[in-house]
Amino acid sequence: MRRYGHSTSFRLSRGFSCVVPTYPSYLNLFYTGELQKRVEESKKYLSPCTVCPRNCRTNRLENQKGICLAGRDVRVSSYNLHHGEEPPISGTRGSGTIFFAGCSLKCRFCQNYPISQLNHGNDYSTEELADMMIELQGMGAHNINLVTPTHVVPYIIEAVSIAARNGLTVPLAYNSSGYDSMDMLRLLDGIIDIYMPDIKYTSDGYAFRYSTAKDYVAVNRQALLEMHRQVGDLVSDENGVARRGLIVRHLVLPDDIAGTRASMEFVAEHVSGETFISLMSQYFPAHRAHDFKELSRGITQEEYTSAIDCLGIYGLENGWVQE
Numbered sequence: 638m639r640r641y642g643h644s645t646s647f648r649l650s651r652g653f654s655c656v657v658p659t660y661p662s663y664l665n666l667f668y669t670g671e672l673q674k675r676v677e678e679s680k681k682y683l684s685p686c687t688v689c690p691r692n693c694r695t696n697r698l699e700n701q702k703g704i705c706l707a708g709r710d711v712r713v714s715s716y717n718l719h720h721g722e723e724p725p726i727s728g729t730r731g732s733g734t735i736f737f738a739g740c741s742l743k744c745r746f747c748q749n750y751p752i753s754q755l756n757h758g759n760d761y762s763t764e765e766l767a768d769m770m771i772e773l774q775g776m777g778a779h780n781i782n783l784v785t786p787t788h789v790v791p792y793i794i795e796a797v798s799i800a801a802r803n804g805l806t807v808p809l810a811y812n813s814s815g816y817d818s819m820d821m822l823r824l825l826d827g828i829i830d831i832y833m834p835d836i837k838y839t840s841d842g843y844a845f846r847y848s849t850a851k852d853y854v855a856v857n858r859q860a861l862l863e864m865h866r867q868v869g870d871l872v873s874d875e876n877g878v879a880r881r882g883l884i885v886r887h888l889v890l891p892d893d894i895a896g897t898r899a900s901m902e903f904v905a906e907h908v909s910g911e912t913f914i915s916l917m918s919q920y921f922p923a924h925r926a927h928d929f930k931e932l933s934r935g936i937t938q939e940e941y942t943s944a945i946d947c948l949g950i951y952g953l954e955n956g957w958v959q960e
């Protein structure tokens with residue numbers, strides 16, 4: 638489970654706009670009927686499946702499973718109030734986190750591998766997924782935090798449509814690997830208020846070796862640009878709770894496998910110098926990491942300090958580092 642404990646904000650105020658949305662974007666689409674159109678449009682991508690950049694072309698509606706292990710149903714590992722996310726996401730009451738099982742990336746070192754790679758969870762209908770969202774909102778969640786959502790976007794859109802009808806009013810956070818297709822992101826335009834993608838690599842060689850995705854870098858960069866185009870820099874309310882915008886997450890890996898400096902350079906020069914970065918230090922060898930000598934250890938203090946220095950080199954002053 639991806640946690641973000643012991644975070645330290647390295648800048649608090651810059652990038653916070655005085656224009657704070659008071660209601661989530663998807664309600665606009667719900668009231669105009671556009672949300673229902675997106676439901677119908679998104680389902681077309683399930684058969685043959687081209688929901689993510691893998692383009693497996695399986696027939697998900699007939700329960701054929703592709704690389705992500707998802708079939709006809711949406712599988713959820715757990716849902717709960719999460720207090721370990723970045724401060725504007727967890728806020729004071731917690732983030733309403735839904736952990737989807739399966740994943741279109743095959744990261745050898747996945748920190749959540751029982752959920753993402755072993756597909757542990759239970760299958761739910763979209764009506765039940767909508768009920769989860771409403772339940773989390775009732776528990777006080779500041780947002781609905783969709784973790785590893787890439788392969789189930791059509792189900793999410795349908796569930797949001799149902800939940801909006803049933804009174805959902807908190808923003809949606811899309812918490813992905815950053816390996817997202819442009820088709821799905823266009824369908825999510827106006828539905829998602831907060832994007833939280835990873836930058837995992839800046840080398841296709843590493844992306845293939847460790848996650849079997851040889852096109853990760855180009856896909857990821859295009860996705861980040863599109864996400865930022867849709868929601869802009871992070872905006873929070875008077876209590877510091879996120880309402881809209883982009884947070885980029887970067888897990889520092891041993892031997893700079895994640896390409897931290899090039900990642901920060903891309904964000905600063907092509908996305909926005911005001912981007913909020915969550916620089917994560919908690920890597921530990923999990924899943925099949927021990928198959929690779931270079932991944933068989935945690936990162937050193939020097940490696941993490943060097944990663945923090947990259948933020949300064951490119952003038953990235955918003956976000957969080959870990960103690």
Ligand code: SF4
Binds near residue numbers: 686688695703740
């Ligand atoms: S969502 Fe799953 S089945 Fe569809 S293209 Fe991606 S990996 Fe393949």
